[in-house]
Amino acid sequence: MKHASTVFPFHRVIWLNCLPSPRNEAKAGRTELIPSIKLRHCCLLRNQRCVVAYLYDRLLRIRALRWEYGSVLPANIRFHMCAEELQWFNQYKKSLANFMRSVGGGDGLDITQDMKPPKSLYIEVRCLKDHGEFEIDDGTVILLKKNSQHFLPRWKCEQLIRQGVLEHVLS
Amino acid sequence: MDPSEAEFLAEKETITIIPNFSLDKVFLIGGDLGPFNPGLPVDVPVWFALNLKQRQKCRIVPPAWMDVEKLEEMRDLERREGAFTPVPSPFYMELSKLLLNYASDNIPKADEIRTLVKDIWDTRIAKLRLSADRFISQMEAHARLDNLTLMEINTIRSFLLDSLNCMYRLRSNLQPGSSKDRADY
Amino acid sequence: MDSQPYQPIRPGVGMEENFLSIDDILLSHERLPVRTECVFPRLGFLEKSSDSQDIAEGTKMELPLWLSKGLYERNRKVLSIELPKVYRDGWRTVFNADPNVVDLHKMGPYYYGLGSQMLHFENPENTEIGQTLLQTFIGRFRRTMDCSQNAYNEDTSVLLERLDSLEKALFSSGQSGLNGFQSWEKGRASQLTASTLVLNYRKRKITEVQS
Numbered sequence: 001m002k003h004a005s006t007v008f009p010f011h012r013v014i015w016l017n018c019l020p021s022p023r024n025e026a027k028a029g030r031t032e033l034i035p036s037i038k039l040r041h042c043c044l045l046r047n048q049r050c051v052v053a054y055l056y057d058r059l060l061r062i063r064a065l066r067w068e069y070g071s072v073l074p075a076n077i078r079f080h081m082c083a084e085e086l087q088w089f090n091q092y093k094k095s096l097a098n099f100m101r102s103v104g105g106g107d108g109l110d111i112t113q114d115m116k117p118p119k120s121l122y123i124e125v126r127c128l129k130d131h132g133e134f135e136i137d138d139g140t141v142i143l144l145k146k147n148s149q150h151f152l153p154r155w156k157c158e159q160l161i162r163q164g165v166l167e168h169v170l171s
Numbered sequence: 172m173d174p175s176e177a178e179f180l181a182e183k184e185t186i187t188i189i190p191n192f193s194l195d196k197v198f199l200i201g202g203d204l205g206p207f208n209p210g211l212p213v214d215v216p217v218w219f220a221l222n223l224k225q226r227q228k229c230r231i232v233p234p235a236w237m238d239v240e241k242l243e244e245m246r247d248l249e250r251r252e253g254a255f256t257p258v259p260s261p262f263y264m265e266l267s268k269l270l271l272n273y274a275s276d277n278i279p280k281a282d283e284i285r286t287l288v289k290d291i292w293d294t295r296i297a298k299l300r301l302s303a304d305r306f307i308s309q310m311e312a313h314a315r316l317d318n319l320t321l322m323e324i325n326t327i328r329s330f331l332l333d334s335l336n337c338m339y340r341l342r343s344n345l346q347p348g349s350s351k352d353r354a355d356y
Numbered sequence: 357m358d359s360q361p362y363q364p365i366r367p368g369v370g371m372e373e374n375f376l377s378i379d380d381i382l383l384s385h386e387r388l389p390v391r392t393e394c395v396f397p398r399l400g401f402l403e404k405s406s407d408s409q410d411i412a413e414g415t416k417m418e419l420p421l422w423l424s425k426g427l428y429e430r431n432r433k434v435l436s437i438e439l440p441k442v443y444r445d446g447w448r449t450v451f452n453a454d455p456n457v458v459d460l461h462k463m464g465p466y467y468y469g470l471g472s473q474m475l476h477f478e479n480p481e482n483t484e485i486g487q488t489l490l491q492t493f494i495g496r497f498r499r500t501m502d503c504s505q506n507a508y509n510e511d512t513s514v515l516l517e518r519l520d521s522l523e524k525a526l527f528s529s530g531q532s533g534l535n536g537f538q539s540w541e542k543g544r545a546s547q548l549t550a551s552t553l554v555l556n557y558r559k560r561k562i563t564e565v566q567s
Contacts, residue, residue, distance in 0.1 A: 035427070035434055036396045042426030053376045057364060061553070064362035068551035077557065117179035119546050157548075164550040164558065170543065174540030272543065300505060307497045326537045330504065330530035334497065337468070337522060340370030341493055344472050344486040 062089050066096065067112055070159050113155050123154045125166040177322045181265035182218035187232040189213075190223065217266065221273050231274040236260065237267065239280050242287040249294045255318040264292055264322045295323060303331055307338060362553060367522075370472045379521070383469045384422040388440065391416050393433035421473055428477055437477045442467065445481070448488045455495035460520035467520045468493060496523065504530030508538055 062085055065073060071093050078086065101108040131144035136156055144150070149169065160166045183201075194207040204215055212232060215223075223229040236242070236259030248256050260266055267288040275281040299319070306314055316324060368374035373384060396411035403411050411417075419427075419435075427434050441447060442463045451458060460467045471489045475482050503515040504527040512531070516524055539545055 032395065033397055035394050036399050038427060038434075039396060039399065039423070042423055045426070046422050049375060050381060053365075053378055053381055056376050057378055060364065061362050064360075064553055067361040068553045076561070116173060116175045116546060116548065123548070161548045162551045162554065164554045167550075168548040170547055173545065174536050175545035178540065178545065268541070300501060304498050304501060308494050310494070322537075326533045327505075327530075329533055330501070330526060333526050333529045334501075337493060337526065338490070340368075341468065341472070341486075341490045344370055344475055344489065345483070 058085065059088065063092060065089070066093060068162055070112070070163070071097075110155075113158055115158075118154055121154055122151055123157060124169040124171060125150055125152055125157050125161065126169050127165070128167050129165060131160070131165050172321075172325050172328070174322065174325060177262075177325055178265045178269070180321065181262035181269070182216065182221075184217050184260065184262055184266065185214045186217050186220050186234060186266075186270075187212050187214055188220045188223065188229040189232060190229045192228055217269060221269060224274050224277075231270065231277045233270060233274075233278045234260065234266065236263070237270070237278060237284060239283050239287065242284060242291065246287055246291050246294070249291055253298075255295060255298060257318050258291075258320060261320050262322070263320065264288065292323075295319075296326070299323060299327060303327065303334075307334060310338065310342070360552065367469065367525075371475055373473075380469075383466045383521075384425070384473070385420050386466055386470050387418040387420055388424050389416065389438040390419050390424055390435045391438065393436055421470070425473070425476055430478060437474075437479075439474065439479060439481070439485075440470070443471055443474055443481075443485050443488075445484075448484060451488050451492045455492040456499055458492075459518045460496075460523065461516075461518055465521045465524075468522045500526055501530065503527065505534055507531070508534055 062081065065077065066089065069077075073089070081089070096112075100111055103109045103111070126149045127144045127146050130146050133141050134144050134156075135141050137153055142150060142152075144165070157166055157168075161168050189210060189212050190207040191209050192207060193209055194205055196206045197204045201216070204219065205213065207213060220229065220231055224231055236245075241259075245256070245259070267284065270278060271281055271285050278284060302314070305311075364379075365374060365377040367377040367379040367383065373380040392411055392413055392415045395413050398409055399411050400406065400409045403415060403417055406412075406415075424435060424437055428437065447463075464470070468489055471485060475486060479485070500519065500523045503512075507515060512527075516527060519527060536545070
């Protein structure tokens with residue numbers, strides 16, 4: 001993104017049609033063109049490497065989003081992803097869900113929870129922004145209003161803390 | 172590894188408590204606990220002891236090494252010796268912090284102990300850095316980590332591993348023909 | 357910390373690049389002074405100073421490392437690559453005398469990376485270059501370690517300013533170990549925190565609004 005302009009300065013070599021395609025030239029026996037053809041080939045491979053590395057880095061970030069945001073991505077992030085990336089994300093989500101269902105007996109195990117060893121079942125949290133109503137295990141509905149403080153089951157809040165909605169308050 | 176994970180492992184160590192309630196044996200996956208009788212010492216894992224302590228259900232008996240005299244001896248030995256000396260518990264740092272935070276009223280001279288443990292830690296970490304530097308400057312290929320604890324290794328692990336990787340690659344530059352002739356674009 | 361879900365691909369150190377590493381792509385973008393040893397027909401437009409159609413033999417120009425590496429051939433003279441100043445004898449003497457006085461960021465910032473890559477090109481001084489790289493790293497290691505392990509809660513930009521990019525990476529892995537321990541000691545290790553990815557996106561959104 002940031003480096004795109006510095007990474008691709010040689011792309012003109014490819015687009016300028018000054019270089020005929022290698023195959024025809026070799027057939028015609030014009031060996032003096034070989035160095036230029038080789039240079040063109042290097043540029044093609046370089047661009048390929050840049051694109052592949054860029055896309056792969058994006059993929060790594062998208063995979064991390066599943067762990068950080070949860071299975072539903074905010075619209076503004078999805079907006080910046082291409083169709084193939086969205087498809088990949090959905091498949092990754094599915095594989096992960098299948099795996100989590102298969103471990104830990106019949107109920108499955110959410111391995112995206114408890115990234116740090118839990119100290120207690122309930123934790124104290126403060127709301128950083130209005131998040132609306134929120135239902136906890138026993139069916140009570142609480143209102144997550146900005147700057148309000150609550151004592152909630154840890155496993156219910158972990159994701160909201162990672163998303164920056166709640167803040168973990170240490171006693 | 173996160174330090175909180177090291178602490179989690181330390182919480183599995185056993186410690187003696189004196190409960191002030193009675194309860195039959197509790198059967199848990201990690202082993203049976205109890206039975207508990209008021210005034211009778213019993214061994215439990217640290218996480219359980221701390222939980223009871225926070226609810227004022229017991230008194231914690233500090234481990235034998237958590238004692239000013241013994242720790243002073245240890246500190247002096249650690250400062251004298253060039254190598255790492257054996258520590259009383261593989262989790263001495265984690266346990267000191269946990270017990271001093273949650274049960275300082277059960278530990279005689281808690282403040283002195285806190286300072287002593289910190290002194291020992293600092294001495295050992297300084298030694299660790301010194302030996303890491305020696306390790307690199309003499310281009311050693313392996314080292315013994317005898318008597319080092321998990322937490323100590325943990326603080327320097329990623330740095331040391333990365334450094335060794337760098338050094339390895341820079342050294343392998345010197346062996347001609349070691350890397351394939353391949354163009355990267 | 358190593359528990360971060362997003363970890364960029366690490367650069368390959370030494371002679372082999374890591375194909376997918378963005379850092380290595382940037383490294384291979386460093387320019388090298390070269391001299392052409394044959395004619396490159398119809399590529400004259402790459403050389404701004406002349407308006408001939410071809411790049412003539414014997415032209416001196418700067419090419420990025422990736423292109424030099426791609427065109428270079430051991431058996432056939434296509435390019436001859438000049439050693440950048442920092443790897444030449446004069447600078448090597450400086451490095452060997454006291455590696456700590458050199459500002460590797462200004463000289464590099466890919467001193468080790470580029471130096472290792474230079475070994476691809478046949479040069480009679482290759483052994484000495486390799487030696488100097490290794491000795492420089494070892495000589496500067498103590499300082500890299502000390503500042504990464506002692507600087508807690510400090511502005512580290514002054515410390516970082518003279519480091520090579522490889523040393524910077526080492527510095528930050530040392531810092532992550534130190535910070536992890538310090539926050540544990542303060543009792544904050546068990547605190548759940550917002551993900552750095554989320555925070556970065558938010559920061560970006562704010563700057564987008566401002567611009």
